[in-house]
Amino acid sequence: MIVKVGDPDSENRASSAEMIIDGREIIAIPGLVNLHSHAGPTAIRGLAEDLPLSMWLEKFVNPAHRALKKEDAAADYRLAYLEMLKSGITHVLDMYRFPEAGVTAAAELGIRSTIAPYTADVYDYFESPEDTYRNVRKFQSGLGRVWPGFEHISYCTESCLEMLSRLSLDYGIGLHTHEFETIDFVENDVKMYGKRPLQIFRQFNMLNDRLILAHCVWPTPEELRAMADAGVSVAHNPTSNMKLASGIAPVPEMLRLGINVGLGTDGVKENNRLDMFQEMKNASLIQRAITGKASLMTASEVFKMATVNGNAALRMKAGQIREGYLADLVLIDAMAPNMNPLYLDNVISSVVYSAHPGNIMAVIVNGKIVVDKGKHVSVDESEIIRRARETGTGLTKGIFEKN
Numbered sequence: 092m093i094v095k096v097g098d099p100d101s102e103n104r105a106s107s108a109e110m111i112i113d114g115r116e117i118i119a120i121p122g123l124v125n126l127h128s129h130a131g132p133t134a135i136r137g138l139a140e141d142l143p144l145s146m147w148l149e150k151f152v153n154p155a156h157r158a159l160k161k162e163d164a165a166a167d168y169r170l171a172y173l174e175m176l177k178s179g180i181t182h183v184l185d186m187y188r189f190p191e192a193g194v195t196a197a198a199e200l201g202i203r204s205t206i207a208p209y210t211a212d213v214y215d216y217f218e219s220p221e222d223t224y225r226n227v228r229k230f231q232s233g234l235g236r237v238w239p240g241f242e243h244i245s246y247c248t249e250s251c252l253e254m255l256s257r258l259s260l261d262y263g264i265g266l267h268t269h270e271f272e273t274i275d276f277v278e279n280d281v282k283m284y285g286k287r288p289l290q291i292f293r294q295f296n297m298l299n300d301r302l303i304l305a306h307c308v309w310p311t312p313e314e315l316r317a318m319a320d321a322g323v324s325v326a327h328n329p330t331s332n333m334k335l336a337s338g339i340a341p342v343p344e345m346l347r348l349g350i351n352v353g354l355g356t357d358g359v360k361e362n363n364r365l366d367m368f369q370e371m372k373n374a375s376l377i378q379r380a381i382t383g384k385a386s387l388m389t390a391s392e393v394f395k396m397a398t399v400n401g402n403a404a405l406r407m408k409a410g411q412i413r414e415g416y417l418a419d420l421v422l423i424d425a426m427a428p429n430m431n432p433l434y435l436d437n438v439i440s441s442v443v444y445s446a447h448p449g450n451i452m453a454v455i456v457n458g459k460i461v462v463d464k465g466k467h468v469s470v471d472e473s474e475i476i477r478r479a480r481e482t483g484t485g486l487t488k489g490i491f492e493k494n
């Protein structure tokens with residue numbers, strides 16, 4: 092926890108510090124929150140490219156999920172969390188498989204991870220409702236925790252949705268899924284339940300301030316107002332939406348209506364990079380490019396989305412450098428060429444538009460340094476990469492054999 096904030100030369104200085112970092116020429120920002128990601132299947136990174144979303148899912152993503160084993164997922168989690176920490180991400184909302192492997196990886200690497208499993212009972216190769224029920228009950232404290240989640244409404248029967256909703260209500264925790272990513276997905280929900288998505292969420296008592304929806308590219312204006320009224324949070328994924336040609340989410344309108352919007356990278360299979368600096372910049376630029384309004388989505392607004400708003404959705408007292416807030420911090424090199432000249436009144440613009448993960452000097456999670464001078468302090472990075480490559484090769488073979 093952050094104990095004191097103040098001038099280091101005054102009596103404000105914390106007297107019990109174990110280590111003192113010379114902060115001259117360093118910009119300290121709150122840790123970045125990746126509000127929607129998938130730690131894997133990493134095997135598809137750089138492999139399934141330039142395809143329409145439906146074909147990409149059918150030919151690559153779903154076969155990879157069918158072939159995925161717990162040890163593959165463990166390798167994916169370790170690689171993704173290493174990449175995220177080195178990119179200044181201190182907390183991720185991670186929709187993936189085998190959540191117990193994710194909890195272990197989060198503890199090993201020192202990242203906060205809220206894992207929302209791909210729960211489904213229409214398909215048999217995702218996490219079953221029983222698995223998710225057990226994992227939510229088991230993992231509620233520590234750096235890694237499990238919240239109810241599902242990939243799409245149409246992957247779940249009524250009893251599965253009822254159980255997930257009840258878990259969120261009973262534990263007072265969030266509930267995470269994709270929605271309004273493409274028009275096709277909305278139509279799938281209508282086909283299965285005869286209703287639009289928000290009506291389905293309402294039917295299952297999910298339309299409330301615990302619901303976090305990834306994407307939201309295609310809601311109607313009425314649906315946006317209903318989301319604002321219910322206090323729903325949105326995880327906006329600009330790079331993924333552009334790469335998969337899903338469309339452009341109406342984020343300025345969401346913010347105008349008071350919807351809590353955070354930012355996410357989405358997974359390595361649709362974004363290739365887990366980098367919130369990229370997301371902040373893209374979130375700002377994409378809206379300007381389509382509206383011709385350079386005043387939209389300012390650096391301060393997108394920075395708030397990546398810090399304050401992400402933490403609000405995840406129910407964490409973090410995202411600001413203030414006493415009593417979690418000590419999750421990223422230290423950025425102010426002497427890097429791309430960060431100069433640096434104007435004190437415009438530091439946030441420099442962080443959003445100029446900075447990249449290579450500028451990070453240290454990452455602190457829960458008061459502990461986990462990345463120092465560009466390297467993780469305790470894990471063998473080359474071993475993590477080697478294991479991920481082996482997993483990728485094995486899974487890729489399986490995918491090609493089936494296609």
Ligand SMILES: [Zn+2]
Pocket residue numbers: 127128129269305357358
């Ligand atoms: Zn996603």
